[in-house]
Amino acid sequence: MLGSMQNWPLLCTKIIDHAALLHPHRTVTTRSVEGPIHTTTYAELRSRSLRVAKRLEKHGVKYGDRVATLAWNTWRHMEVWYGLLGLGAIYHTVNPRLFHDQIVWIVNDAEDRLLFVDLTFLPVIEKYIAEMPTLEQVIVLTDAEHMPATTLPNAVPYEEWLKDADDDFAWAEFDENTAAGLCYTSGTTGHPKGVLYSHRSNVIHAFQASQMDMFGCGSRDVIMPVVPMFHANCWSLAFTAPMVGAALVMPGAKLDGASVYEMLQIGKVTLTAAVPTVWQMLLGHMEAKKLKLDHLERVVIGGAACPRAMTEKFEKVYDVRVAHAWGMTETSPLGTICSIKPETAALDIEARLDLQVKQGVPPFGVEMKITDDRNVERPRDGRAFGRLKVRGPAIAGGYFKGMGKENFGEDGFFDTGDVATIDPNGYMQITDRAKDVIKSGGEWISTIDLENLAIAHPDVLEAAVIGVAHPKWDERPLLIIVPKPGRSPTREGILAYYEDKIAKWWMPDDVVFIEEIPHTATGKIQKMTLRDRFRGYVLPTA
């Protein structure tokens, strides 16, 4: 028997309708790419989104079409999202930090019909355009006055393009499972894979994100997503903020410490979110200039592990609460936030900082488990670690065009590729990437833990741990170290330093010293290259 409640599909456009009706004057303040600060409201943003939808329809964009954006966080970028959503078309956020080949590949794979581009990236597109034949037109997110000369045949400034439509338009209505957004995730091997968010997943995810123990945001907040709209669905903030009626501050193209600080202050931002690198720059700037934060209450830090020292500085020096978060493009992206539960509310500051190194607790709607390689669940004791798998209404169930089926189990769980522990209070901590973990005699050894310990040694500049073949244990850890300039750590000294800090069977079987560790474009250690280099290495224990 079905209930007798209304059929009211969860569509993203209803979020901006709600914001425009209930919070019409709430502001969206942007550092425009052209330079000046620009302020609009949810009522105006909705009106212009309706115009975008009408203008897109005039162009011939229809339900299911993909349209690319290569753009910073601005009010115009948001208008384009909602305009597309109002037709059942799909915002495809292209990450400008990707390489040439990747950008061309994903635009072609997505078969994007239009591209909305910020001034910053126009030269890039001029170079790539010949290789992207599905693009019918490039719309430059600026006005006539700021439109530069361009080699693109029919490029048009956004504000001119938009003049051809008024806001007398009704959002299309359709199945809430209709695709809303497309975001590619690039692994270390193979082509990028597209995650295709739905209207339903975006709305449910915004509900999750707004909860007390997640972002905990309401109409009196001013939220600045420093995390770009092209990165993992902007951590939902383009939906969560208008859903709860919070004001938005958009940092535009400038993400350096001084610029972020300025926007936090002039926007009176209460809540902000970004990766650790951004906060490293902000903290550096504030320390150098002896500045303080007058309005900021909370900062959400994710995308990479947040070091304890960073949390400590925010909490102790700036009186800002840190919420360490974990998520992926495939998880919309919020999977966990390290909120304080009754079980952990009485911790003193040092113990709390230790806790906050963990990535935290999932909200309702994110099921989470850790398993061994045969999908048997591992204990939630804070010590055992296993492959992290997740399930929920805002988690990918497949990739665009059916790629990457190996990531999805028969039980509906998505294999994140991360290795993690879960403690009895439900706090999850990432301990490794599954492809990096060392499997010794059926037990797993976390390379990240060993590396973090090594770099705390006074003579060590950088460290990497990889598994090397072993006749008895299958694999054993090899510790690779780049010494600090002028220092000469020894094998024996390093191994002695590990004693009492780790379980005996975690002890690296050997230590080698090299001059440089290879990195990816985004600064991560290229373990694959190291594994290739040390493939034939014979351990003294072998």
Place this chain on the structure above:
Amino acid sequence: MLGSMQNWPLLCTKIIDHAALLHPHRTVTTRSVEGPIHTTTYAELRSRSLRVAKRLEKHGVKYGDRVATLAWNTWRHMEVWYGLLGLGAIYHTVNPRLFHDQIVWIVNDAEDRLLFVDLTFLPVIEKYIAEMPTLEQVIVLTDAEHMPATTLPNAVPYEEWLKDADDDFAWAEFDENTAAGLCYTSGTTGHPKGVLYSHRSNVIHAFQASQMDMFGCGSRDVIMPVVPMFHANCWSLAFTAPMVGAALVMPGAKLDGASVYEMLQIGKVTLTAAVPTVWQMLLGHMEAKKLKLDHLERVVIGGAACPRAMTEKFEKVYDVRVAHAWGMTETSPLGTICSIKPETAALDIEARLDLQVKQGVPPFGVEMKITDDRNVERPRDGRAFGRLKVRGPAIAGGYFKGMGKENFGEDGFFDTGDVATIDPNGYMQITDRAKDVIKSGGEWISTIDLENLAIAHPDVLEAAVIGVAHPKWDERPLLIIVPKPGRSPTREGILAYYEDKIAKWWMPDDVVFIEEIPHTATGKIQKMTLRDRFRGYVLPTA
């Protein structure tokens, strides 16, 4: 094109799964109907709910079956809800405050197969049972020790009944639109009508309820729903609390001031919710005994308009924040909460108390409009009033067995039967019931406003305003007054008192003095009876 996100139906049982896994030791503390305080946890409650489901299945209860509860807020009542939900069966909460005829009628209309009943109501059921032929068995929510002698043929104590099942059971999975709960709403005319909540509507509603500007609750809250589980879906708290991991305190059968106060204190309750009558009793008790509240932070007041004086007392004397709320059985029930928005955050205390007389702002997912009789929308200016209509995923789209179709418009909006204003900041205020409003020359006059003014007059004990036929204006207001004992207010004195307080055309055309105003069982003025009595009344202006 559809998104590629997981198919993860929004089922209520996933809420208790989440609570049991992430908040296993969070407590549910009940003043048991037998007397002593009883404490359990979400982990244990889930385990026993699984047993309930298994035991119900053993009885033969299946998907779509209705099962009645006539019970207070206790852990056992919650177990029965979740157990039924886990089969796709339907918890049908019967309001024990209804009259004999109504209870019998709705149990028969629902075709309830079983009845779970608290000790309190056993004598009632013994009297009614012969008239309720669909009931196969009555299960008394107690243990063998407390089981009284009963004339019911096969009644069994709950704890004995439950012994026949362990918790080795898997929740059924089904369409999220499956019916979850049934709650009848009794109008002043005709039979009660059943609202049939779905799993989807309950889950979405819990997401709404948990938001910052609604209940704003998280895992560190302790929530006491004084509002009964048999009243309007318990304001979602049996779902919202476990969804966010908040502890629960259940008041059981004792809702008097002293008992509620005791539970607030021993349970260290931070958030509570009930109708104004309950808070009147609590405030009276605290004043008489010179008590204060050590833990309570917020109180949600709804079900009837919350008087300004009550809000003032909570805020000024007890330092408790009041959230005035509005909703109906048909709206799951939360429609609005009077939260403080940036537009109203700077009000001084008196202006804020004035604001809090309004019922407040809807969350995302409650669309709200006011219309005239031809469904034309009226301005959101805080003055114009119209029929309040609502639309959303947790709002009824019809009644059980297709009754009451006249309440649902072609545009999908449900006509609440209330008349309200909406101000430019989105705050809604109920001004009347649609059937009571007076239509004078095409304009509407609020009877509640006129009555509230009248009872503020020192000589007036009670007042009612009804519309009386008028040859020119269709209807004009007649003011009916019960004077205070020993006082003799005059027609002229009362009308003079109204001057400058109301618009000229709202002025009652006549005043009559009577000895008693008729009331319903729940204390509301029976305007229908008054209208019958004064049907032929000739106004002096006619």
